[in-house]
Amino acid sequence: MAKLLADAPLAGERIMLSLMRIVVGLLYLQHGTSKLLGFPVSRGGMPEPWSPPWFAGCIELTGGILLVLGLLSRPAAFICAGQLAVIYWFWNFPRDAMPYVNGGSVVIAYCFVFLMVFFAGPGPISLDAMIVRKDRQAPQGAMAADTAD
Structure with missing residues (x-):
């Protein structure tokens, strides 16, 4: 019980971060x-290109793919969070x-x-x-050869 109350990380903490992402x-x-x-399903039809819903769809599609793959996770998560903040305050x-x-x-x-x-990273x-x-x-010699150029 004390382990659950402590700040020490649990065994599957990092894996759960990945699964949540x-x-x-x-x-x-x-x-x-x-x-x-x-x-x-489409709600209300396709948005007009270059309209705010179209941009939102582009961010959701691209950001969703990047987050599922765990590729460029921090920038994708930051952009998606920003989009959601704008949606909340304006809509x-x-x-x-x-x-x-x-x-x-x-x-x-x-x-x-x-x-x-964005702050915790994508997980393992x-x-x-x-x-x-x-x-x-990567071998240290290979890195030294790359930096010599």
Whole structure:
């Protein structure tokens, strides 16, 4: 019981961070595919190119893919969080100050999950982590030869 209350990391903490990033990325990706591809369902038809919903769909589609793969996770998460903050303040907040009433609860939750990924990183199950591991395993002589040019 004391271990659950302590600040010490639990055994699966980093893996759960990766799983959270993947699942939330897949959920977010559906918003983009719905807007831009009409899949799994299109609400209100396809947005006009260069309109705010079109840009939102582009960010959701691209950001969702990058987050699922764990590639460029921190920049993708930061951009997605920023998009969600803009959506909340310009779309939800003017309706009512309370997130439950204005429909912004999910928007806020997504925003803070993406901020978590931005600050905590993508976790060990990601292309970002694989690239870092590969760079750390490169022979020292090869790195010295690259820097000599």
